[in-house]
Amino acid sequence: MPAASAAHSHAADLADFVAASPSSYHAAEEVARRLEDAGFTRLDEADAWPTQAGGRYVIVRDGAAIAWAVPTDATATTPVHVLGAHTDSPGFKLKPKPTTGAKGWLQAAVEVYGGPLLNSWLDRELRLAGRLALADGRVVLAATGPLLRLPQLAIHLDRGVNDGLALDKQTGTQPVWGLGEPESADILAELAAAANVDPAEIRGFDAVVADAAHGTIFGKDDAFFASGRLDDLASVHAGVVALIEAVDSGASGTVIPMLAAFDHEELGSASRSGAAGPILEDVLERIYASLGSDAEDLRRAYTSSWCLSSDVGHSVHPNFVQRHDPVVQPVLGSGPILKINANQRYATDAVGAAAWASWCESAGVGSQEFVSNNAVPCGSTIGPITATRLGIRTVDVGIPILSMHSARELAGVSDLYDLSRVARAFFAI
Known part of the structure; x- marks a missing residue:
């Protein structure tokens, strides 16, 4: 070859x-x-x-x-x-009590993991993945498909955004994942479904957010790889x-x-x-x-x-x-x-x-x-x-x-x- x-x-x-x-x-x-x-x-x-x-x-x-x-x-x-x-x-990790939201949006409560370029996570389809510790002592892996997104504020609502974007690590990094009220939904159920387990059996979890897009070869002579x-x-x-x-x-x-x-x-x-x-x-x-x-x-x-x-x-x-x-x-x-x-x-x-x-x-x-x-x-x-x-x-x-x-x-x-x-x-x- x-x-x-x-x-x-x-x-x-x-x-x-x-x-x-x-x-x-x-x-x-x-x-x-x-x-x-x-x-x-x-x-x-x-x-x-x-x-x-x-x-x-x-x-x-x-x-x-x-x-x-x-x-x-x-x-x-x-x-x-x-x-x-x-x-x-680097990226984001789910916090305890991870299902949150406001004004009809379901959001995921996440904590910054390491030192990510925060703005690079905006406007991308994201996955949730990690491990679940169950009541029977088992530890299972779980990964969803595209589930979350960090939507950027439109330029019409922030005319100075191109002069420098600064995301607050708490208020600006909580991704949306659905519509509804937090009391009626549970993001851990999405992970449980991906692992084919009962969400009521989850006793602990370590879950992170990951880019959902597949790696791609591109550029002149296919010289580049992005992932x-x-x-x-x-x-x-x-x-x-x-x-x-x-x-x-x-x-x-x-x-x-x-x-x-x-x-x-x-x-x-x-x-x-x-x-x-x-x-x-x-x-x-x-x-x-x-x-x-x-x-x-x-x-x-x-x-x-x-x-x-x-x-x-x-x-x-x-x-x-x-x-x-x-x-x-x-x-x-x-x-x-x-x-x-x-x-x-x-x-x-x-x-x-x-x-x-x-x-x-x-x-x-x-x-x-x-x-x-x-x-x-x-x-x-x-x-x-x-x-x-x-x-x-x-x-x-x-x-x-x-x-x-x-x-x-x-x-x-x-x-x-x-x-x-x-x-x-x-x-x-």
Whole structure:
């Protein structure tokens, strides 16, 4: 298959992956589903895990998923290559007592999650998705079709809107979802119906709002890909594709390849399923215990291990060039990015940069560098957190995008595919 066709097929598959992943919980389950279809075995954290080498496994903890394969000749000090990414995205989450409204409109009471571009959510058809905890102890996933909308105030009623739109995070962000009085309706019933459960059985819920539109390839030569939740489902998807390909080819024999898709990165990662929590360390300790590792063996393995922290970064914006570094200006379609920050907002150092270059060379992929303008504060991601928690050498990378934290973000088709190719090389070294 020509490279262009392969890249477009990859983007089309990413569109399906995002559509199946409207919440972090759905994303974790979609990761597990795809890997189970590829021959991975799903493990329960409450059970004893297999002790033999040669298996491929996946676990799900809330909105996080971790998958790995143990080479048949793995030892107590075989290094691990972890591709880290995150399943959550900025947006809105349902509050308790979520059904509200005014003047004959039904509305959803939502709380801002992370740091979304609020105005990007206006005038779009939106879904509701998440998990429901039921009276019988079950936890089920639920996702509606297009259900909600945040309608913008008409220009006739706000003549200064084009001089600057500022949405109040409380009064300006409550979407409509029907007509009637709040006392006679329940938005949780919509989620219950989607999950085919009785709404009276719901005892708890975690539900978010997601863009309902499917991902789209467009532009000259079909170079662009637009979708919700590219931050960071683009990296999660690339990791899934690369892990399956690496393990199926049998190329990974000198390292333990692993995908770690964490939740709650947009909030700082401090949770039981986030990168600052214990999930990755828990899994690694159990894997190495099954290989007969003691505490010294584990630290020896960590010393030779790598974490490739993959998250999106900023492409240079043609309308706002002054907001970027004047020299280092990555652009869509020119390859994945190596993310660098002097203040360790990214974990990349010289040794990591050299390793990244070798993986890109092995994959036949070009790379770009990203650094912030000194006058514009730099964001961060899971890389420094993972490096701090485990001491594993870490490199922060990703793809350049526009419209970061928008309800619908913009990526380059070739970059998406190239990221998965580098991840494939990273897993196979």
